Amino acid sequence: MAKSKYVLTEKQIIKRIKDGRGTGRVSNYKPWLYVNEVPSEGRSQRVYSHLTGRIHxxxxxxxxxxxxxxxYNSxxxxxxxxxxxxxxxxxxxxKDGQLWHPSQGGVNLVMSSDFLVNSTSKNQPKFAIQAxxxxxxxxxxxxxKLEIERRYWQLKKIPFFLxxxxxxxxxxxxxxxxxxGVKGYFDEIITDELLLLFENMKAYFGRYPNRKVVDICKEYDNAYEQELGKSLYDMRLMCAARLITFxxxxxxxxxxxxxxxxxxxSLHEGFTYVAN
Known part of the structure; x- marks a missing residue:
């Protein structure tokens, strides 16, 4: 039987370490796991962050x-x-706690936390999260596994949250x-057409800061003589591309x-840019 692509050999683990997986900060960080390298619990995604300037x-x-x-947390x-x-x-x-350590094919795996977060909080400048x-x-x-992870961060004096x-x-x-509901969500693709629409809607919405988004969308559809609901769908596309955040x-x-x-x-923010 062929070995699953998700089972790492010792050689592959060493290679990932040499490649800098799990090192770097902000835009230069390389996660230990990529979405195509591990089975996911539901929908795995690649998503752009304006905070870090990279794909997560x-x-x-x-x-x-x-x-x-x-x-979104400031x-x-x-x-x-x-x-x-x-x-x-x-x-x-x-070993000390007589706890089961994850392994596959005789190889002790590298455990990981879902998130290691830095913040400006004086009480919790750094904390780890497992979801x-x-x-x-x-x-x-x-x-x-969670108990190993909890003790690990306890030794590092870093708060850990489940x-x-x-x-x-x-x-x-x-x-x-x-x-x-948006087709192609998280493809990180921005087209000339979407960019032009983005600039037009940005200017239009800027005129009415205190009006509800859905009401402005209806007015926008009428103003540009387009099908009702199109501008709201376009906004979903922009949210998907992280051009709009909330x-x-x-x-x-x-x-x-x-x-x-x-x-x-910025076309250098980690998006895939496609000219029409």
Whole structure:
């Protein structure tokens, strides 16, 4: 039977370390895991961050929700996803605590935390997060892995948090589901047409900061004699491309124009640019 592409050999682990996986900061950081290298719990995605100026790799809807909350938090200065834990340390913790250490094919795997976050907070300038669905917490091996991870960060004197879907507000989930309705979401592709539309809508919305976004969209459709709902769909495309951002904790359909941010566009921000 052929070996799964997700099973790492010792040689591959060494190569990833040499390639700088898990090192760097902000735009130069390289995650230990990329979305095409590991099976995901649901929808794995590549998503651009204006905060870090790079593409992030998240492996589930839950991770994506946590990422968006971090990315919009003004106190956060860096987000490093799929952050590897020093294997010698986790093996030592596992042995001392008689805990099961993850392995495959006789190879001790490198464990990772979903996020290592830096912030301007004096109380928590750095903290680690593991995002797990509550159903997974019924698995004894998952619990042992989490305990190794908790002890690891305790030794590093860095706060560690476990987040489940129960801690994610339903509004956040609803916004994510709404955004997922866009075809090609997270392709990071910006076309000339989308850029032109972005500039036009940015100017139009800037005139009405205190009006609701959905009302402005209806007026925009009428003003440009286009099908009702088209401008709202176009805004979803721009949100998908991260040209427009908003606080994911609030329902998009209730937001006013001043509550959404039309970002400054740079073709060197990590997007794939396609000229029409």
């Amino acid at each position: 790799h998240v492996l589930s809807d839950l991770e994506f929700a946590v990422f968006l909350l971090l990315d 106190a956060v200065t860096d987000i490093r996803e799929q952050f590897p834990l020093n294997r010698d340390d986790t093996l030592r913790i596992s 797990k669905y509550s159903e997974a917490l019924k698995d004894p091996r998952t619990i042992e 987040v489940t879907e129960k801690e994610i507000d339903k509004v956040v989930v609803s916004n994510i589901e709404w955004l997922y 606080d994911i904790r609030y329902p998009f359909h209730s937001l006013k124009a001043k509550s959404i941010a039309f970002r400054s566009v």
